[in-house]
Amino acid sequence: MKKTKKRVRLLIICYVLALIVWLGYSGISLAVCSGARSGRNLVEQYLPTAFANDINNIEHIDSVDNAEWLLTMDSDPQIIWHLGGVNVQQLIFNAKAVNAPGGEIVVYYTTREGEDFSENKKIWAQQDRDGRWVFEFGLKRIHNLRIDPGPMGGVIWRVQQITLNAEKPWYSYFVPNTQGIALLLLLPCLVWGFVTEVWAFLQPQLAKRRFERRWEEKTTHN
Amino acid sequence: MGVLLGLLSIAGLSLFLARVLGKSLSLMPFLAVAAGICFFTVAGCFGVLQVAGYLWYVLCAAALVAVFVLQKGHVLKLITPGFVLFVLGSALFMALFLLTKPMFVHWDEFTFWGTAAKITSDNHELFTTATGNLIARSYPPGLMVLSYFMQFFGGFSEPGLLCSYAVLYLAAFCAATALWGKNRTATVVLLAALVLLPILFTPVRGAQNMQWVYATAMADVPMAVMFGGAIAFYYAGGEKNEKLALPFGVILAALCCVKDMGFALALIALFVTGLDAALCERKHLKFWGLSKGKAWFCQVAVQLALVVGAFVLWLMHLKTAPIPVNRYEITSGMNMLDMLITGVQMLFGVGRTEQFGAVLEGMGSALFTKPVSLLGPPTVVLIILLIMAVGTIVLSTKRRRRRVFVFTICMALGFFAFYLFNVFTYALVFSPQEGMALKDYHRYITPYLLGWVMGALVLFTQAATNPKASFYRLRIARLVNACVCAVLIVCVLALGNWRGNFLNVSPSHYSVRRSVQAVVNAANMQESHNVYIVSQGDDGTRFYMFGYEMPAKRALVYSGVQLDAEGNPVSDEAGYPVLAGNVSATLVAEGQEQTRDGGVACDAPTLTKFLWQQGCTHVLLDVIDGYFMSEFGPMFTDELSGWDLEQGERYYRIEWTSGGECVFVPEGGAP
Numbered sequence: 001m002k003k004t005k006k007r008v009r010l011l012i013i014c015y016v017l018a019l020i021v022w023l024g025y026s027g028i029s030l031a032v033c034s035g036a037r038s039g040r041n042l043v044e045q046y047l048p049t050a051f052a053n054d055i056n057n058i059e060h061i062d063s064v065d066n067a068e069w070l071l072t073m074d075s076d077p078q079i080i081w082h083l084g085g086v087n088v089q090q091l092i093f094n095a096k097a098v099n100a101p102g103g104e105i106v107v108y109y110t111t112r113e114g115e116d117f118s119e120n121k122k123i124w125a126q127q128d129r130d131g132r133w134v135f136e137f138g139l140k141r142i143h144n145l146r147i148d149p150g151p152m153g154g155v156i157w158r159v160q161q162i163t164l165n166a167e168k169p170w171y172s173y174f175v176p177n178t179q180g181i182a183l184l185l186l187l188p189c190l191v192w193g194f195v196t197e198v199w200a201f202l203q204p205q206l207a208k209r210r211f212e213r214r215w216e217e218k219t220t221h222n
Numbered sequence: 223m224g225v226l227l228g229l230l231s232i233a234g235l236s237l238f239l240a241r242v243l244g245k246s247l248s249l250m251p252f253l254a255v256a257a258g259i260c261f262f263t264v265a266g267c268f269g270v271l272q273v274a275g276y277l278w279y280v281l282c283a284a285a286l287v288a289v290f291v292l293q294k295g296h297v298l299k300l301i302t303p304g305f306v307l308f309v310l311g312s313a314l315f316m317a318l319f320l321l322t323k324p325m326f327v328h329w330d331e332f333t334f335w336g337t338a339a340k341i342t343s344d345n346h347e348l349f350t351t352a353t354g355n356l357i358a359r360s361y362p363p364g365l366m367v368l369s370y371f372m373q374f375f376g377g378f379s380e381p382g383l384l385c386s387y388a389v390l391y392l393a394a395f396c397a398a399t400a401l402w403g404k405n406r407t408a409t410v411v412l413l414a415a416l417v418l419l420p421i422l423f424t425p426v427r428g429a430q431n432m433q434w435v436y437a438t439a440m441a442d443v444p445m446a447v448m449f450g451g452a453i454a455f456y457y458a459g460g461e462k463n464e465k466l467a468l469p470f471g472v473i474l475a476a477l478c479c480v481k482d483m484g485f486a487l488a489l490i491a492l493f494v495t496g497l498d499a500a501l502c503e504r505k506h507l508k509f510w511g512l513s514k515g516k517a518w519f520c521q522v523a524v525q526l527a528l529v530v531g532a533f534v535l536w537l538m539h540l541k542t543a544p545i546p547v548n549r550y551e552i553t554s555g556m557n558m559l560d561m562l563i564t565g566v567q568m569l570f571g572v573g574r575t576e577q578f579g580a581v582l583e584g585m586g587s588a589l590f591t592k593p594v595s596l597l598g599p600p601t602v603v604l605i606i607l608l609i610m611a612v613g614t615i616v617l618s619t620k621r622r623r624r625r626v627f628v629f630t631i632c633m634a635l636g637f638f639a640f641y642l643f644n645v646f647t648y649a650l651v652f653s654p655q656e657g658m659a660l661k662d663y664h665r666y667i668t669p670y671l672l673g674w675v676m677g678a679l680v681l682f683t684q685a686a687t688n689p690k691a692s693f694y695r696l697r698i699a700r701l702v703n704a705c706v707c708a709v710l711i712v713c714v715l716a717l718g719n720w721r722g723n724f725l726n727v728s729p730s731h732y733s734v735r736r737s738v739q740a741v742v743n744a745a746n747m748q749e750s751h752n753v754y755i756v757s758q759g760d761d762g763t764r765f766y767m768f769g770y771e772m773p774a775k776r777a778l779v780y781s782g783v784q785l786d787a788e789g790n791p792v793s794d795e796a797g798y799p800v801l802a803g804n805v806s807a808t809l810v811a812e813g814q815e816q817t818r819d820g821g822v823a824c825d826a827p828t829l830t831k832f833l834w835q836q837g838c839t840h841v842l843l844d845v846i847d848g849y850f851m852s853e854f855g856p857m858f859t860d861e862l863s864g865w866d867l868e869q870g871e872r873y874y875r876i877e878w879t880s881g882g883e884c885v886f887v888p889e890g891g892a893p
Contacts, residue, residue, distance in 0.1 A: 100845070105728070150730075150733075178321050182314070190711070197408055
C-alpha cells in the first residue's frame with residue numbers, strides 16, 4: 001500500500017512538474033517577445049500592399065486589376081519576401097481563393113543568408129476564427145520568407161493583408177494547441193513510467209527482498 | 223457520443239470475457255473488437271446489420287451486468303493497467319479528434335474506404351448491396367462494420383470513424399502489454415512505444431506523410447496492427463488451452479475480414495504460432511479433454527477453419543450480391559490462385575515477362591534502398607529485429623530461448639513468402655507503369671514488419687516476466703525492456719517530422735473537400751435524382767468526392783465512344799455507336815482532344831444522347847470553361863447568365879422534349 005502511495009505521489013509530481021515547465025516556458029516566451037517588442041527587435045509590419053509592382057519579390061504569380069487580386073500562373077505559385085534578417089514570431093496571411101479551392105498553404109523560410117528553401121524549414125497553415133491563415137514561428141531570425149498559396153494554377157486569390165508579428169494577447173502564450181494538450185497529458189505519465197522502471201533497477205536490495213517474499217507466498221499458496 | 227457508447231460496449235464485453243476465460247483483462251479489448259468485427263461481418267452477409275446492432279448492445283450491457291453478478295463486487299480485481307490505459311487512451315483520442323475535426327482527403331478514402339463505411343452506416347446494410355455512389359464494392363467489410371457498430375448510435379461521422387479505428391489500435395497494443403500484468407509503469411512505457419510504432423513506419427523524414435498516421439480511413443495500418451496484435455495475443459495469452467486457441471482463431475478471422483492481404487497475414491500468423499505450439503508448448507497444450515499432439519491438431523484445425531471460413535463467407539456473399547465487376551478480373555483476368563501458379567512459374571523462368579523481371583529486380587534492390595520507416599529501408603528493420611532476437615535469447619532461459627528462435631525463423635520465412643507474394647502482385651496484377659515503379663511499396667511492406675516488431679517486443683517482455691528466471695536476470699531484463707522502449711520512443715520523437723502530425727493537420731488541406739461540400743449543400747438534391755456532374759479539368763478527385771457527399775445518385779462522366787479490344791467502336795443493335803462513361807473527362811471541341819489532359823470530343827447532341835442513355839435527371843455544374851459555355855450554353859434556359867461572374871446557378875433539372883432533345887432548367891426555378 002505504501003509503495004502504491006509513493007508511486008501515485010511520483011505521478012502527481014510528474015504532472016505538476018510538466019505544468020510548471022509549461023507555465024515557465026510560456027512565461028519566458030511572453031517575456032522575451034514583449035522585451036523584443038519594446039526594444040524594436042520584433043516589429044509588426046505588412047507585406048507592401050503594392051507588392052505587385054515590386055515584381056522581384058513575386059515569383060510564379062501575376063496580379064490582375066490591383067495588388068489585392070492575385071492570379072496563380074502555374075502549379076507552384078510563390079510569394080517571396082526578402083526580409084534580410086528580421087525577427088519573426090508569426091505571419092498572418094489574410095487571403096481567400098475566390099474561384100477554386102486554394103489547396104494546401106505552406107510557408108518556407110530561411111535563417112541564413114544565401115540559404116535555399118528546404119522541406120526542413122516549412123510550416124503548415126493553421127486557421128484562426130476569422131478564417132485567416134496563421135503561421136507560428138516561435139521566435140526566429142528570418143532572411144527570406146516564401147508563401148506557397150496552394151499547388152494549383154489559375155486560382156484567383158484575394159489578398160487582404162499579409163502581416164508579420166501581429167500583436168498577440170498575453171494569455172495566448174499560455175493556451176496550448178491540440179498537440180500541446182496531448183503532450184501535457186501523455187509525457188508526464190511516460191516519464192513517470194520510465195523513471196520508476198529505472199528506479200526499480202537501482203534499488204536491487206529492497207526489490208530482492210520483496211521478490212523473495214512474493215515467491216514464498218506463491219509457493220506456499222500452491 | 224456514439225463512439226463513446228461503442229467504447230463502453232467493448233469495455234463491458236472485455237470484462238465479461240476476462241472473467242469467463244480467466245485470462246488477463248489487457249488481452250480482452252482486442253478480442254472484443256475482433257469478435258465485434260466477425261459478428262457484424264456475418265450479420266452483414268445475411269443482411270441483418272441493424273438487428274445485430276441492437277443485439278450487440280443488449281448483449282454487451284448484459285455482459286457488463288453479468289460481470290458484476292459473477293464477481294460479487296470484486297470487479298476491481300480484474301482491472302489491469304493496460305485496460306485502464308486502453309479506455310483512457312481511446313477517450314483521449316475521441317477528445318482530440320473532437321477538437322481537430324479531421325476529414326478524409328485521400329483518393330482511396332473516396333473511391334472505397336470512407337465511402338463504403340458511410341453508406342454502410344447510412345443504409346444499415348453492407349456496402350455491397352446498399353444504395354450509394356460506390357464503384358468498387360468487393361473488398362472485405364471488416365473496418366466498415368467496425369465503424370458501423372462503434373457509431374451505431376449517433377450515425378456516421380469522419381472523426382467517429384477515426385475514433386473507432388483508434389479503439390482498434392489501442393485494443394491491439396493493450397493486448398501486447400498483457401504480460402506485464404499489474405505492473406503499471408512497465409505497461410505505460412511499453413504502450414507508449416507501441417503507440418508510436420505506426421509513426422516509426424512512415425517512410426520519409428521531413429515530408430508530410432506523418433500527418434495521416436492515425437487520421438486516415440485506409441486499411442493498411444489497421445491491418446498491420448491487427449496482425450501484430452494477433453501475434454502478441456498468442457504469446458502474451460498465457461496457457462495454451464482452448465480458452466486461448468478459440469479467441470485466437472476469432473482474431474485471425476477478423477484479420478481476414480479487414481483486407482484481402484489480411485488472409486495471407488492470418489495464414490502466416492497461424493504458421494508461426496502453430497509451429498511455436500508444436501515445438502515449444504507441446505507438453506502444455508490442452509484442448510478441452512485432449513492434450514499434446516491431439517490438442518495441437520484440434521487447435522490448429524479450428525483456427526484454420528475460422529480463417530478459411532471468414533474468407534469463404536465473403537466469397538459466398540459476393541456471389542449472391544449483385545456486383546457488376548469481379549475485382550480480380552479488372553486488370554489482368556486473374557484470380558489469386560492463378561496468380562500464385564503463374565508467379566511461381568515465372569519465378570523459375572517459365573514464360574517470364576519483361577514486367578516480372580523488372581519487378582523482381584526492383585523488389586530486390588528496394589530491400590536495401592527504399593525507405594519504409596523513419597530508420598530506413600527494410601534491411602535496417604530486419605537487422606534491428608535480429609539484434610532484438612539475439613538480445614531476447616541472451617536474456618531468456620531454456621524453453622523461452624527456443625521459442626524466440628522458432629519465432630524469428632518462422633517470421634523470416636513468412637517475410638520471404640509475403641515479399642514474394644508482393645512481387646507477384648506487382649508483376650501480374652498491377653499495370654506495367656505502376657508495377658515497375660513499385661507503387662506504394664512501403665504501404666504494402668510495412669504491415670508485416672510492424673507486426674513482427676510487435677511480436678518481438680512481446681517476446682522481449684516475456685524474458686522480463688519469467689517467474690522461473692533468476693532474480694538478477696529478471697532485473698536486467700526489465701531494465702533492458704524499459705531501455706528498448708525508450709530508444710524506440712526517442713527514435714520516433716527525434717526522427718519524426720512533428721511539425722506535421724495528425725494533431726495539427728492544416729485546415730488548408732481540406733479546401734477541396736469544403737468546396738465540394740459547398741456545391742452539394744447549395745443544390746437541392748433528392749435521393750431519387752440521377753446527377754450528371756460537369757467538372758471540367760477534374761482528374762476524378764472531385765468526381766469521387768461528390769459521390770461521397772451527394773445524397774443523390776451520381777452518373778458517370780461521358781468519356782467517348784466505347785471501343786472493343788482491337789480499338790474499334792462498338793455499335794448497338796441499331797448500328798449506333800455505344801457511348802462510354804468514366805470517372806473523369808474534360809469535354810472539348812472536335813480536334814482538341816490532344817491539347818487538353820483527359821480531353822474528350824463532345825458536342826451537344828452527343829451529350830444529350832449520353833444523358834438519355836444514363837437516365838440522368840439533373841445536371842450539376844461544378845467547374846465549367848469557355849468551350850462548355852459556348853457549346854452547351856444554349857441548352858440552358860437561363861443561358862448560364864450568372865456564370866460570367868462565377869456566381870451562376872449550379873443545379874439544373876433536365877427536361878426532355880418530344881424530339882429527343884433536352885433543355886436544362888434551374889432546379890426550383892420557373893420552367
